Amino acid sequence: MQSRLALIFVLLTVTIDSIGIGIIFPVMPELLESVTGANISTAALWGGVLGTAFAGMQFLFGPVIGNLSDRYGRRPVMLAALAVMAFDYVIMAVAGSVWLLLVGRIVAGICAATYSTANAYIADITPPAERARVFGYIGAAFGLGFILGPLIGGFAAEFGPRAPFWVASVTAAANLVFGWFVLPESLSAANRREFHLARANPFASFRAIGKLPGMARYLAIMFLYVLAFQSYGSVWSFYGTERFGWDAWWNGLSLAAFGLAMVLVQSLGVAPSIKAWGAKRTTAYGMLVDVASFGFYGFVTSGFWALAFTPISAAAGVAGPALQAMMANGTPEDQQGELQGVVASASSVAMGLAPLVMTTIFWFFTRPGAAIYAPGAPFLLAAVLMAICVAVLVADKRAPRAA
Numbered sequence: 001m002q003s004r005l006a007l008i009f010v011l012l013t014v015t016i017d018s019i020g021i022g023i024i025f026p027v028m029p030e031l032l033e034s035v036t037g038a039n040i041s042t043a044a045l046w047g048g049v050l051g052t053a054f055a056g057m058q059f060l061f062g063p064v065i066g067n068l069s070d071r072y073g074r075r076p077v078m079l080a081a082l083a084v085m086a087f088d089y090v091i092m093a094v095a096g097s098v099w100l101l102l103v104g105r106i107v108a109g110i111c112a113a114t115y116s117t118a119n120a121y122i123a124d125i126t127p128p129a130e131r132a133r134v135f136g137y138i139g140a141a142f143g144l145g146f147i148l149g150p151l152i153g154g155f156a157a158e159f160g161p162r163a164p165f166w167v168a169s170v171t172a173a174a175n176l177v178f179g180w181f182v183l184p185e186s187l188s189a190a191n192r193r194e195f196h197l198a199r200a201n202p203f204a205s206f207r208a209i210g211k212l213p214g215m216a217r218y219l220a221i222m223f224l225y226v227l228a229f230q231s232y233g234s235v236w237s238f239y240g241t242e243r244f245g246w247d248a249w250w251n252g253l254s255l256a257a258f259g260l261a262m263v264l265v266q267s268l269g270v271a272p273s274i275k276a277w278g279a280k281r282t283t284a285y286g287m288l289v290d291v292a293s294f295g296f297y298g299f300v301t302s303g304f305w306a307l308a309f310t311p312i313s314a315a316a317g318v319a320g321p322a323l324q325a326m327m328a329n330g331t332p333e334d335q336q337g338e339l340q341g342v343v344a345s346a347s348s349v350a351m352g353l354a355p356l357v358m359t360t361i362f363w364f365f366t367r368p369g370a371a372i373y374a375p376g377a378p379f380l381l382a383a384v385l386m387a388i389c390v391a392v393l394v395a396d397k398r399a400p401r402a403a
Contacts (some may be wrong), residue, residue: 006125010118012175013078013142018145020085020108023153023164024092031161035098046098050105052074053093055352059345066116066341070334071195074121075185082176083109089169093162113271116344120336123188123328132279132325136270139321140263193332212335217323217396218327219346221389225320226347228290228385230354232258235362235378242366243375244303252305261314270321272377279322280393281328285320287390294383298376357381 024031032046069077084107094103119138126134156163210216237256240246246254273282293313300306324343331339358378365374374380 006121006184007137007342009175009183010078010121011137011180011181013082014083014118014138015145015148016082016168016171016175017111017228017380019149019152020089020145023149023156023168030157031101032098034161035096035101051100052352053102054105054109055348057106058348059123059352061110061347062116063341064346065110066120066339067195069117069120069187070193070208070336073185073187073192074117075179075183077117077178078121078183079179081111081117082172082179084340086176089165089172093165093169093189095132106272108307111146116341119324119328119343120339121186123243123332124191128329131328132274132282132322133271133323135324135328136257136266139270139317140267143259143263143266143317147256147263151256158311191362193334212331214330214396215339217329217392218323218330219342221392222323222327222343223346223350224385224389225287225323225394226350226384227354227357228294228389230351231294231378231382234355234358238359238362239297239375239378240303242362243301244306245264246303254310257310258314262312262317265314265317266321269315270318273318274322274325279326282322283319283326284390284393286316286322287386287393289313290386291314291383291390294379294386298374298380298383300376313361 020180036046065077065081066374088111090106092101095101095104116292119135122134122138123131152167153164156167210219232255237251240254244250270282273285276282277285289312293309293316296309296313297306300309327339327343329335358381361378361381362375363370364370365377
């Protein structure tokens with residue numbers, strides 16, 4: 001019973017981290033116009049600064065948090081992060097300047113790096129053969145937060161642009177209390193190792209994990225996978241508006257439908273896929289579905305068929321958890337936190353880079369006077385990146401332990 005409650009806590013923590021990313025989206029224009037006194041264009045630039053700061057902190061502190069959890073355990077790291085997060089949202093709720101908001105997003109990015117600790121906790125308590133299935137639950141929890149964040153933010157914004165931050169603070173504090181009572185430590189004393197600051201920087205951690213057999217290849221695949229997948233969040237709303245004439249409601253509905261489908265796939269579809277094909281082939285098959293999906297969105301001109309294709313595109317969601325399981329099962333038990341910190345850093349770089357790359361391509365192919373009009377061009381690039389992932393994965397002839 002206690003292990004089940006602990007798993008619920010971990011999943012709630014990941015969901016809350018994800019909610020924290022999206023809960024501020026609906027209120028950012030109004031809030032930034034208020035604290036900067038600028039017009040919407042300048043406020044949007046500040047929004048980009050805040051987003052980059054958040055992703056940058058995840059990159060820098062993912063390995064630090066992961067290494068700290070390898071030394072002191074998962075429980076104190078996750079609980080401390082929730083406490084800081086709850087207080088940080090209070091700061092953002094009362095911030096009267098954009099600089100204080102920036103500090104708040106920096107701290108939030110550091111706390112959100114505990115995603116790596118949540119994954120390490122899962123690796124601690126789950127047998128290797130079951131890790132892909134439970135990593136699927138983690139992916140589903142993140143997807144659920146992706147759906148709930150903007151919805152909660154939009155609803156709370158009815159009470160003012162700062163209300164979502166109060167909601168986020170109370171949610172984090174409530175989960176902290178829950179975790180205090182139900183979360184046991186998962187990392188045994190025998191599997192702990194010394195914390196070295198030199199090793200906790202992201203580049204040293206990349207080197208340490210990259211020395212493990214096949215891990216450099218898997219990290220490269222993970223980076224390209226996240227970069228391609230983030231095309232959805234980066235340009236989907238612009239694409240829907242330009243290609244299909246959708247308004248904000250239809251854009252939001254389509255994203256929510258995709259998020260819900262991903263939650264179902266990652267919570268229910270990962271284990272059967274691993275059982276049928278093994279982790280490596282599940283990863284490859286999921287990525288091949290992504291190649292087809294991105295190619296479809298690159299050329300489709302019907303909004304109806306774009307929505308109807310959602311269940312097929314979401315079926316590719318088995319790839320991420322299967323890839324994570326392969327990496328976790330190829331890493332020693334005393335480096336699980338470090339591994340997940342490195343994965344979080346690589347993912348955060350890709351998440352920070354994707355909006356710049358994908359929106360630039362979208363602009364280039366939809367701007368007035370464009371030689372080729374192609375709103376779906378970012379998805380065609382994503383298809384190429386995903387095809388590269390499959391090629392690199394298939395080229396590895398070793399039999400993975402997670403297979």
